[in-house]
Amino acid sequence: xxxxxxxxxxxxxPAEPPAKNSFQRIAGVLFAPxxxxxxxxxxxxxxxxxxxxVVISFVVTAMIIxxxxxxxxFRDQMASQNSKMSDxxxxxxxxxxxxxxxxxxxxGPIWGILIWVIIAGVLLLAHRLFGGEGTFKQAxxxxxxxxxxxxxxxxxxxxxxVARGEIDPTTMQTLVKSNPAFLVDMKEQPILFAALTxxxxxxxxxxxxxxxxxxxxxxxxxxxxxxxxxxxxLLTVVVKLGFAAMGAARAxxx
Numbered sequence: 001x002x003x004x005x006x007x008x009x010x011x012x013x014p015a016e017p018p019a020k021n022s023f024q025r026i027a028g029v030l031f032a033p034x035x036x037x038x039x040x041x042x043x044x045x046x047x048x049x050x051x052x053x054v055v056i057s058f059v060v061t062a063m064i065i066x067x068x069x070x071x072x073x074f075r076d077q078m079a080s081q082n083s084k085m086s087d088x089x090x091x092x093x094x095x096x097x098x099x100x101x102x103x104x105x106x107x108g109p110i111w112g113i114l115i116w117v118i119i120a121g122v123l124l125l126a127h128r129l130f131g132g133e134g135t136f137k138q139a140x141x142x143x144x145x146x147x148x149x150x151x152x153x154x155x156x157x158x159x160x161x162v163a164r165g166e167i168d169p170t171t172m173q174t175l176v177k178s179n180p181a182f183l184v185d186m187k188e189q190p191i192l193f194a195a196l197t198x199x200x201x202x203x204x205x206x207x208x209x210x211x212x213x214x215x216x217x218x219x220x221x222x223x224x225x226x227x228x229x230x231x232x233x234l235l236t237v238v239v240k241l242g243f244a245a246m247g248a249a250r251a252x253x254x
Contacts, residue, residue: 022048029145033212037142041134041217044141050113053144056151057109063158065105068169070098101169116143123214126228132218142213146206153178153202173197194244198237207233 020028020039026049028036117140124139156176161167167175174182174197181196207229215225 019043022052025049025145026052026148029148029209029213033209034216036145037209037213037216040141040145040213041138044135044138046137046141046144049141049144050116053147053151054109054113057112057154060154060158061105061108064161064167065102067161067164067166068101068105068172069166070101070169116140116147119143122232123210123229124218126232127214127218127220127225130220130224130228132214132220132225134214134217134219138217139214142217143210146209146213149202149205149209153200178202190244190248191241194240195237198240 017039019042020036022045025036025040025045028039120136120139120143123143124134124136127134153176157172160175170186173179179197179200181193184193184196186193210229211222211226214220214229215222218225
């Protein structure tokens, strides 16, 4: 046993605080994100937050899908793009589009798992390239807990949908007035609409949590983590605007 100059053994290192359980972490990322992400980095967990997010997603989907008129939305879209279709062909195509839209909506929570995996992998790789640390388990756990604000947005959207009774699928992005896109018409200004939907309060909240979480697990500064994450987010916005521009050009051509 080593001793100090006075002959006494060195003090024991301070014990780590007990790990928070998953539900404490869910609340913690909203009210004390710095401390909570430090706890997540020390002992990352995946199963409980993943199950919670997927279950909530399915519940919200069950609240929204029965109140969405997919067939009318597809009929209006195809009628505006191809006025030469007969009524019978239009009805048949609208029914097929409606069925496809419902399948995609119900499988959305499963696709969400793949999206979270991809985001975790991309953000971890980007931080490692800039000299950061971290494991995939830490990154995946951080992404899941950072997604809580967007999950809250989904719950609020479901409540609004139930209150309205019937909703147009094309208005989903502005059903909750958490972004300024409701100020413009999606059909008349599709590119501006796409840009404004990106300035969503819940999306920005999630980005802030991702910055705090990845700065913690990678041991990089928050400023450097912010540059990495915001740059990648802006890249996705550019891609989104590109698709909006392509859709607008196709609509004008028809």
